[in-house]
Amino acid sequence: MARQSRIRRTHPASRKAAKAVVSRRSAPKGKPVEEAPYHHGALHEALLKAAEKVLERDGLQGLTLRAVAREAGVSHAAPTHHFGDLTGLVSELAAIGFRQFNAAMAAADSAGPSPLDKAMARAKAYVAYAQAHPGMYGLMFRTERLDMTRPALHAAARASFAGLAGAIGASRQEHIAAEALSLDQAAAIARAWSLVHGFTMLLLDGRLTDILRRLPEGTDAEKLLDAMLRSTVARPAPP
């Protein structure tokens, strides 16, 4: 699609026309005088970093193959060799997102004495990651252009789910097997995941701003999340 906002292009026109130019590729923040070699050397990772930058700066709409190539200072077709197509790039980036997310969840796991505190801390870490990296979370959960059969993405997403299932199992003092699940266990997992994922999506989509505006002065999303999780314990009334 043609985006309306014009974006500055960093890639110079042609090598032949750039006789006097010292550096053919000028990465946005790279050292200025380096003679950029024809072979980048570590373009794979550079493209992924550029992609994350573009994603968080311009959103999902702005995350295009050509924008990433511009950000990395290479020709627009360079990413193809490393990722095949846009789905490939997006999937690799989503895998990075899942690994970041897993690390954030693991870090939150240490806090809290009681299992209830642990669960609250995990839920808050979940939402906090999504708020800190809205582009990434959106990429991981709201994009149809993900190829879940890619090994890196599949493994990272699976690890994320295993962490969730393990936490649920621990809070119920059960072991959750890798294969079979009881309906009760599945319901507990689906309930926890749906609750926190749904809240996150509604929050990122701005669907909760109306609710937040009607609350007492200065009540933010985290307070609402806290109250919601607490009410899940105290008040057994279903929707």
Added chain:
Amino acid sequence: MARQSRIRRTHPASRKAAKAVVSRRSAPKGKPVEEAPYHHGALHEALLKAAEKVLERDGLQGLTLRAVAREAGVSHAAPTHHFGDLTGLVSELAAIGFRQFNAAMAAADSAGPSPLDKAMARAKAYVAYAQAHPGMYGLMFRTERLDMTRPALHAAARASFAGLAGAIGASRQEHIAAEALSLDQAAAIARAWSLVHGFTMLLLDGRLTDILRRLPEGTDAEKLLDAMLRSTVARPAPP
């Protein structure tokens, strides 16, 4: 973006080159012999119907202005005059989706004697609508290209939220004011909405297939939803 799948185009090339052709525009299922007038007459609604058709057939990715114009048998620029841009068309279509959704929820409201049964019926109707119209639900909740300030969309979405809030209030035997909300009320609303919306999104995204596969033979999404809602009542352990 350039889509890979070639799509047949129904719109003939040029009027001047179509001397022998009786009907200039041949709508996909219209009566064959009608001489299509230059002015369509009801193009606005025809475009919206075509858009819904394209959405449910080709998904969000396939919902383009030009595809809708082809489906309706008009030139690719015709929708611009009626909707301004793609955001306009998508927003009007989302408004239709919210109205459909509201009607489905209202229809489910009659069932069930106890308030708990009512709540379960509402939740099931919610998920059922999304499963029956996955494209529409995705459009309503997973698209950044929505202009929520458009009157039709704003009103329809607001009505949908009011229905939810009203149902929560009824189940708590409270009146939920249009302006102020207590933290407790907001938490109850956020909890119900997050739970059902999160479940729906995970389900539509295929993120629950792993869970469903590990369940006893023949357990489908509705059974899992039922168990999840029931466990929300019976089991007070948070995530």
Added chain:
DNA sequence: GCGAAATCTTTACAGTGTAAAAATCACGGC
């Protein structure tokens, strides 16, 4: 060192959104 393979650029093409101009028709005032 040298040929083969990997990496990167150029070129090309079909598809997209959107703006502007041209064409066609409906309709109200005379």
Added chain:
DNA sequence: GCCGTGATTTTTACACTGTAAAGATTTCGC
């Protein structure tokens, strides 16, 4: 009745996108 004005629709044009194919350059195994 008819004519101009405005609404509706098509044509044309352009910048952007993904992707394929071919050429240029460098690295690497031998």
